């Protein structure tokens with residue numbers, strides 16, 4: 002049993018009290034615990050539903066799952082010793098390696114004694130009289146904390162489409178974000194995979210190698226850039242170690258938390274020959290850095306069209322059957338207006354004899370039946386269905402917590418028309434609650450560890466300030482949230498991001514979800530400066546109160 006958890010509840014006593022309760026033991030929760038416990042000396046508990054640490058990577062174990070930020074910067078930067086002792090094996094970290102890294106972090110900083118695994122938060126309620134949060138759990142009764150911090154990730158609530166007849170399917174089916182820990186054996190099986198986002202694009206080539214037959218059901222064709230994954234050589238690793246601080250600094254001062262050097266010219270300001278040479282180089286290097294080939298790919302539609310056309314031409318070059326190549330060619334949104342995937346042999350996989358592509362915009366899925374998936378055209382007989390259909394992103398994991406705030410407020414109702422939050426850090430009416438990488442912050446538009454370190458450090462500094470000045474309550478207002486939401490919208494509208502109608506950034510992938518652009522697109526470094534200024538101004542936009550004012 003972790004420190005600080007006692008039997009008061011079981012004995013009918015008051016809820017066990019903590020200075021802070023954090024939900025989630027992924028990148029965010031682990032580092033937030035380390036800071037609050039080891040820097041501020043607080044009594045902290047992390048609640049985690051899984052049976053180990055890992056967060057998003059605890060659940061996402063589908064074939065081909067690896068991060069498409071490069072390993073040496075998809076990692077914590079706060080500890081030089083940790084950075085020096087952990088040796089990543091490949092350019093992009095595979096899911097198991099990320100879990101081993103996070104387990105190492107938990108052990109190295111002795112975090113496990115304050116983590117309650119296999120514990121699910123069932124509701125969180127603000128107790129006005131006690132000026133505290135009451136946290137209901139499934140295994141430990143009700144706990145209480147002065148500060149409540151959500152570290153639940155942005156992409157953790159699985160989106161499983163309500164296709165009629167799924168319950169009648171005689172084979173097995175799995176969502177990629179809830180993948181069985183023992184794995185799935187595709188040998189000799191007829192597999193159907195629905196969804197061609199980052200996940201489907203990673204899983205398709207790996208499943209195709211094992212399955213007897215793979216049928217990919219595609220709703221929207223996607224752009225994808227080759228990842229060019231490979232083992233990291235000792236020489237590369239020592240170069241990374243030598244320049245680590247500069248790499249970290251570049252990542253922190255960038256728009257997306259990646260240490261890319263963005264070429265400082267428009268795609269329209271160079272000759273066609275130079276443009277094509279730069280795109281070829283970026284394609285050969287591989288990875289999300291393709292977006293840095295020019296400085297206006299996400300701002301100027303004409304500049305973007307040159308990149309979109311380049312990728313379309315690559316698809317036509319790689320895929321031998323022209324009809325399949327045409328179906329795989331995205332036409333309805335500009336490159337990178339949806340989160341751009343990176344892949345290993347995705348388009349080439351459609352040259353295999355055992356792989357078929359079904360365009361479900363042309364021939365929609367009507368239902369699932371015992372033997373497989375029935376489209377308007379035919380029945381696709383299947384043994385296994387893989388749902389690579391993404392997530393109820395950003396708001397889904399928070400709304401699942403059933404949070405009620407001050408004055409009878411309820412987050413589900415408050416966010417019925419879209420998330421409202423100041424700086425993506427705290428919604429109005431939810432005192433002493435902080436949302437790490439919440440909607441309204443750069444979150445999913447960045448290399449996540451950079452956004453996570455910035456948020457957790459800001460929250461730690463804020464709590465430290467409150468304690469130093471005798472404040473016990475921090476809250477924001479409707480007005481501040483409204484002003485910030487307007488800034489989030491303005492930042493998105495200054496880019497091409499809203500041009501993708503089916504993007505999960507907009508909530509468009511989940512039927513009935515309000516279409517609101519959720520992450521802050523004004524840039525990671527710019528956002529961090531705003532947060533720093535808010536703190537420097539005595540937490541401008543927040544009201545801080547001392548105990549006697551609360552009572």
Ligand code: NAP
Pocket residue numbers: 067068069070156162163195196197198199200201203219220221340361389390391392445503504505510
């Ligand atoms: P996603 O990008 O939302 O893609 C879901 C796919 O399923 C889309 O092709 C979508 O089609 C399709 N789909 C959704 N509902 C459907 C329905 N009812 N019927 C048919 N098709 C449906 O989800 P994801 O691929 O899991 O990726 C989500 C995010 O997770 C990524 O964008 C990325 O940020 C992160 N991720 C990262 C990595 C990595 O780092 N390597 C890997 C995987 C995921 P539409 O496009 O038409 O909606």
